[in-house]
Amino acid sequence: MTYYKEHSKVWVSVDVIIFGFDEQKLKVLIGRRQMDPGRGEWSLYGGFVAADESIDDAAQRTLETLTGLNNLYMRQVGAFGSIDRDPGERVISIAYYALINVKDYSEQLRLEHGVEWVDINEVPPLYSDHNKMVDQALHIMRQKIKTAPISFRLLPSLFTLTQLQRLYEAVIGEEVDKRNFRKRIKDMDFVEKTDLIDKKSSKRGAALYRFNNKAYHEDSNFKL
Amino acid sequence: MTYYKEHSKVWVSVDVIIFGFDEQKLKVLIGRRQMDPGRGEWSLYGGFVAADESIDDAAQRTLETLTGLNNLYMRQVGAFGSIDRDPGERVISIAYYALINVKDYSEQLRLEHGVEWVDINEVPPLYSDHNKMVDQALHIMRQKIKTAPISFRLLPSLFTLTQLQRLYEAVIGEEVDKRNFRKRIKDMDFVEKTDLIDKKSSKRGAALYRFNNKAYHEDSNFKL
DNA sequence: TCAAAAGTGTTAGATTTACACCCATGA
């Protein structure tokens, strides 16, 4: 195939913006770069795309290496390809964002990889164009959370309506009216009230709800 | 940088979904592939990303090579990276969509490149994953046209409200009410009525409008 | 007993939708 050979190849990597929700805050997982160039700078977690894997598989592998989890919600953000975005060599990177329930992430694995949850509103300057990636990922997620049931990927399988509302507020960055919010949730038959009570958050206790994915697929009218 | 060398490089290309509006139809520009593999198959127009250009520049260059135009609206759709998406070699491709006023595209250049406008509803099977690219581009454009003034990139600088409506209908794929549509447009002060009359489309003649980009940026309330 | 979070309806205002006729003109 001499046709291809006229052109030059480049390294392609993936970078993953991992969102989590904890202590009423939306967080993102970052760590100090362990290698040159940029050693010691705050950075997203990433990896190179191998010759024998798709970019989606590379992202999945990267995410699983870091978290030990392989069934997380993940979507592409886009490709980042300035010539000198990587100070070492020409590398084109494809960003993905993933959603995780913080409690599902083994503290041991987190420490082993030296990554930390930082508040989305307090992200420090990151290596290369990683801040841009985070901004774009957040922008996409903000749209998505209004029209698709992704909130439940960030919460425990049982959650209270207040938790759901706090998460929603943390993502869109503004507060919403409690009664109006609950009204909208009650219209969604696939968010089911259980007869379990959460007593951690209040003395009175709050009803625990569950997302019924099957019911959602039968009648997916989602609108927040 | 031995760190990079542990990994393998791949070819990266760009593919451009060029949308145009003509004869009340939304069209996309495709041609027969001139090279192996896939010679003769319908395909998007694309090109390889060179070592010394950003992916955005590669897309711009590709678009300009094909159209001779360099100030078109263009946005990234996303990266496509299945292992065997290209039957020849491993190539990761980044798709972009561009908007063009069909009248601005030199017929001579079009013929030289052997590309054709086909109705978005009649796109034939395309090379590799190009149909998927077109679908995703269209999906993004459908969202975008409701919240951003991109319609005007597909129309002549002077246009009638009926043209604008037909374009909008062609993009979203359904008809809308004439009076309600015009009401919404009249609320946008940056769509300015000129005192020119278009006599081509009707005996009575229709007022020609113009998009005032400066006025838009001063007060960008766009909602269709 | 009181502090703290859970839970619950109504109303006014804004937005959206549906709908039908007259106008100007060239053929």
Next chain:
DNA sequence: TCATGGGTGTAAATCTAACACTTTTGA
């Protein structure tokens, strides 16, 4: 004169937004 596309307003229905008090219970 008539066929064709241009142009215009109103009313009902729906959706959205604002708003405050009672309940439960552990400390």
